[in-house]
Amino acid sequence: MxxxxxxxxxxxxxxxxxxxxxxxxxxxxxxxxxxxxxxxxxxxxxxxxxxxxxxxxxxxxxxxxxxxxxxxxxxxxxxxxxxxxxxxxxxxxxxxxxxxxxxxxxxxxxxxxFAFGISEAGNDLVLFGSDTDAVPLPDGGYVFTGTKIFTSLAPVWTQLGLHGLDTTSPDGPKLVYAFVPRTAAVSTRDDWDTLGMRGTQSRTTELGGVVALPDKVVRRIDPGPSADPIVFGIFSVFELLLASVYTGIARRALELAVDAATRRTSKKTGQALSQDPDIRWRIAGMGIAYDALPLQVASLCADVDAEVDHGMRWFPLLSGVKHRAVTMAKHVVDEAMLVAGGSSYFTRNELSRLYRDVLAGMFHPSDPESAHSTAANALLGPPA
Incomplete structure (x- = not known):
């Protein structure tokens, strides 16, 4: 079909x-x-x-x-x-x-x-470490205590997938991945007042000793960089779906720029701005920048679906495409604002909202520093 x-x-x-x-x-x-x-x-x-x-x-x-x-x-x-x-x-x-x-x-x-409870303030280890305490229970369950940030779907989620650090394990510290329900042991701060992406309501989540039942504890792995399937699964799907969202924003900004250039008329020439060589150059640049990303995202998604083994190359490929998608989208929205003119500066204008929304992409893992570090390590090896 x-x-x-x-x-x-x-x-x-x-x-x-x-x-x-x-x-x-x-x-x-x-x-x-x-x-x-x-x-x-x-x-x-x-x-x-x-x-x-x-x-x-x-x-x-x-x-x-x-x-x-x-x-x-x-x-x-x-x-x-x-x-x-x-x-x-x-x-x-x-x-x-x-x-x-x-x-x-x-x-x-x-x-x-299901909500995503991985991000923690100041934890640039992300999937490779956690400041959340994971304390084992005799039946195989875990008690999680800590603070998670940027918990999207905060008003509506029913299950939170999260990780925490078990420091009591006899074979060394273990990162524990599990799912917990929304109970009285979980509280959500009403602290989401941001520049953009306001509808996500990605509020701070306080874990006050919430219990993950044994059958909801899905993985225990060593901290640090890992090729474990749970790490690959989260990293690949997270990065590619993020890249997809920001690529979609770029496409909409390009559509709005084309529409504005077609509708707006120059007082100097009496012609639509779509005939102005400078505007045409600007929109062409937007299109060239945009066109590369849907193909790249599609290719990597297809490789995940087909279980292609890129080995450790997966990490620079995935962090790279997410970084490119965000920087491309920000560039395209910037250019669209210029094509549309001063009216786009009003908050009631859709481009104004896209301009603010697209900025959130820089804060999602992998951030620019992490993406470049991953690429440098792949090309040059780790620093001495």
């Missing part, structure tokens, strides 16, 4: 999302209606196999859909991204013969909303 993104995310649905996006940005609220419509469309289980009740799509198809969604409502796309990361990791592991996240797949079909 031919994959048709418009059948899953039809134009009328995206039009509603785009209209609401301006409201949620202005009012700093979560897009509950968007999530409800996405749930009804089965979007939260697009990466779940058909035999479990999902759409059975691969990462490559999910990437195209996230680009399409981000073009209408970037914050909605970024928030849903974090749920899709976990269903994507479940798929990556299952494809490689590790069924430990089947409960995530079944939960997504049943209506669970």
């Amino acid at each position: 031919t994959f048709d993104p418009a059948a899953i995310l039809p134009d009328d649905l995206l039009a509603r999302f785009r209209e609401r996006a301006a409201v949620h940005d202005r009012e700093n609220t979560f897009p509950d209606e968007d999530l409800a419509e996405l749930k009804a469309a089965g979007y939260l289980s697009i990466l779940v196999p058909a035999e479990l009740g999902g759409a059975g799509l691969g990462l490559a198809e999910a990437s195209v859909l996230q680009q399409r969604l981000a073009g209408a409502a970037p914050a909605t796309a970024l928030a849903v991204n974090m749920h899709l990361v976990w269903t994507g990791v479940a798929k990556v592991l299952a494809d490689r013969g590790i069924p430990s996240l089947r409960f995530v797949q079944e939960g997504a079909v049943a209506g669970e909303v």
